[in-house]
Amino acid sequence: MSFRPIFDAHRWDEVKASIYAKTAADVERALAAPRRTLDDFKALISPAAAPYLEPMARLSRQLTERRFGRTMQLYVPLYLSNECQNICTYCGFSMDNKLRRRTLSQVEMLQEAAVLKQWGYEHVLLVTGEANQTVDVDYLEKALYTLRPHFAQLSMEVQPLDQPDYERLMRAGLHSVLVYQETYHQQDYKKHHPKGRKSNFHYRLDTPDRLGRAGIHKMGLGVLIGLEDWRTDSFFTALHLDYLQRTYWQTRYSLSFPRLRPAEGLLQPKVEMTDRELVQLICAYRLLHEEVELSLSTRETATFRNHALRLGITSLSAGSKTNPGGYAVAPESLEQFEISDERSPAEIAALLRQQGYEPVWKDWDAALST
Amino acid sequence: MTTQPLRIADRTFHSRLFTGTGKFSSVQLMEDALVASGSELVTMALKRVDVRNSQDDLLRHLRHPGLHLLPNTSGVRTAREAVFAAQLAREALETNWLKLEIHPDPRYLLPDPVETLRAAEELVKLGFVVLPYIHADPVLCKRLEEVGVAAVMPLGAPIGSNQGLLTREFLEIIIGQSRVPVVVDAGIGAPSHAAAALELGADAVLVNTAIAVAGQPVQMAQAFRLAVEAGRLAYEAHLAVPTLHAEASSPLTAFLD
Numbered sequence: 001m002s003f004r005p006i007f008d009a010h011r012w013d014e015v016k017a018s019i020y021a022k023t024a025a026d027v028e029r030a031l032a033a034p035r036r037t038l039d040d041f042k043a044l045i046s047p048a049a050a051p052y053l054e055p056m057a058r059l060s061r062q063l064t065e066r067r068f069g070r071t072m073q074l075y076v077p078l079y080l081s082n083e084c085q086n087i088c089t090y091c092g093f094s095m096d097n098k099l100r101r102r103t104l105s106q107v108e109m110l111q112e113a114a115v116l117k118q119w120g121y122e123h124v125l126l127v128t129g130e131a132n133q134t135v136d137v138d139y140l141e142k143a144l145y146t147l148r149p150h151f152a153q154l155s156m157e158v159q160p161l162d163q164p165d166y167e168r169l170m171r172a173g174l175h176s177v178l179v180y181q182e183t184y185h186q187q188d189y190k191k192h193h194p195k196g197r198k199s200n201f202h203y204r205l206d207t208p209d210r211l212g213r214a215g216i217h218k219m220g221l222g223v224l225i226g227l228e229d230w231r232t233d234s235f236f237t238a239l240h241l242d243y244l245q246r247t248y249w250q251t252r253y254s255l256s257f258p259r260l261r262p263a264e265g266l267l268q269p270k271v272e273m274t275d276r277e278l279v280q281l282i283c284a285y286r287l288l289h290e291e292v293e294l295s296l297s298t299r300e301t302a303t304f305r306n307h308a309l310r311l312g313i314t315s316l317s318a319g320s321k322t323n324p325g326g327y328a329v330a331p332e333s334l335e336q337f338e339i340s341d342e343r344s345p346a347e348i349a350a351l352l353r354q355q356g357y358e359p360v361w362k363d364w365d366a367a368l369s370t
Numbered sequence: 371m372t373t374q375p376l377r378i379a380d381r382t383f384h385s386r387l388f389t390g391t392g393k394f395s396s397v398q399l400m401e402d403a404l405v406a407s408g409s410e411l412v413t414m415a416l417k418r419v420d421v422r423n424s425q426d427d428l429l430r431h432l433r434h435p436g437l438h439l440l441p442n443t444s445g446v447r448t449a450r451e452a453v454f455a456a457q458l459a460r461e462a463l464e465t466n467w468l469k470l471e472i473h474p475d476p477r478y479l480l481p482d483p484v485e486t487l488r489a490a491e492e493l494v495k496l497g498f499v500v501l502p503y504i505h506a507d508p509v510l511c512k513r514l515e516e517v518g519v520a521a522v523m524p525l526g527a528p529i530g531s532n533q534g535l536l537t538r539e540f541l542e543i544i545i546g547q548s549r550v551p552v553v554v555d556a557g558i559g560a561p562s563h564a565a566a567a568l569e570l571g572a573d574a575v576l577v578n579t580a581i582a583v584a585g586q587p588v589q590m591a592q593a594f595r596l597a598v599e600a601g602r603l604a605y606e607a608h609l610a611v612p613t614l615h616a617e618a619s620s621p622l623t624a625f626l627d
Contacts, residue, residue, distance in 0.1 A: 069393020252476040356395045365417045368445045
């Protein structure tokens, strides 16, 4: 069993046409529905929903507060390595960028961790490029064992792995994995990933299935907004999520909406998503799934985050550095992309309190994953 | 006029309103709402606190004389994980009271009856005072009672849904045959729901979301306190039985007397 047959039964162009054909009546029906379907989601992300942004935002906020209360989880990325054997047309770590590479040692990881602990973080997302000679499963396992005593929850955003590798890393303390498909447009995926293991579209597409079978606690999905039509890509994300929720029902899910940001060697995004459209997407996801965690990173501007955090978001990163060693060891190393919101974690926590939210630094305990 | 106190295991409670600590916009607001609720038993997720830190912000705001902590195992998916979490909570928080929550379904947070029964049996043997969060399943309640839990906590509706007593008929059966206190947990969204649960004969209710996400949480906590008191008073006063037929004030068969 896998997502593949469901994916193969959907044609990109037909899905896209059906989204763009949605009408105001479809949107109103979706807004009024007690439980929304994937077809309702199409209506909510369609251009026809644009005039309904305010009621969508109000409903999204209401559903989020009922489920999550007025709380906001805080997390931070910890980049372990910028070595990468892939070519991705949009990423600063792309192999064709001839810049100095760095992979943190265990001592350096602890130096970085000390800064994050000082800021109050308990939830940390470990990030690497894909370099199987240096940043392999052995390295990741060591990283987890090194950092596990210091944090309540460790997540990973690294190369897709085989199921036994995920099981091994879970035994070392891995709690959740973020794996973005980047785009569900199979033909254009090849254009964006011309070289390296990442160019295997299907291996990436099957990754959530391998994670689900491994019994991961939480997985994060999403696409990279800017590569293809965001509405169609988002529908495929929702389709994937729907399948995963039915199949791996014990796993929690989160969604992110990374919009392409400037990076070393970056091409101009094919598609630009406006702030209004991003709000529409956030609200549409919330209206489809009341329980899914929605995350907003420091890719977005301070102004946007200040307002959008009230519309359905449940977790924020703050103070992020996207280069290995960026917090203490090597602040000038190659970053994956430029961040927009440079405010410190303390500033973000103060902002949250000012807006009537409780910043939650810890919402898991390593002891619960025995 | 005061109502009968509630006895669970070795403790006596004068308030039949138990409360939760999640979803508040600040820990200060949580503390103010808890005080206003008059609650003497408050549950908190083990995963939210740093049990190694005596200055943990949440714990600091829960230290009140007469307020007992009820750590819960929210987040665990199996009996094995629950037992481990319970032992950690007992050691760190110095209480053997435990709200046993095993909900492997993160979407609706519905409890797993099989794992819950398994965990309850083991935890009772380990000396815990176990209050399990469960479906409104009368047979499961009896099975849990047999393994020695201190109370049962059936849900009124899916947790956080504010839908009230959707399981009313099953709650009535559970209350009717239970030998341990019955605490209606989850789904109570309004003071009227809480009053209805107490009128049914539930021994207590546990409320979190309806207070935490209210426009005025402190005021809502007070409203729940009053509703629970009213519901219990009504139960002890014996409610009039509703009927579909008109009852003549002069009975038709009086001439036979």
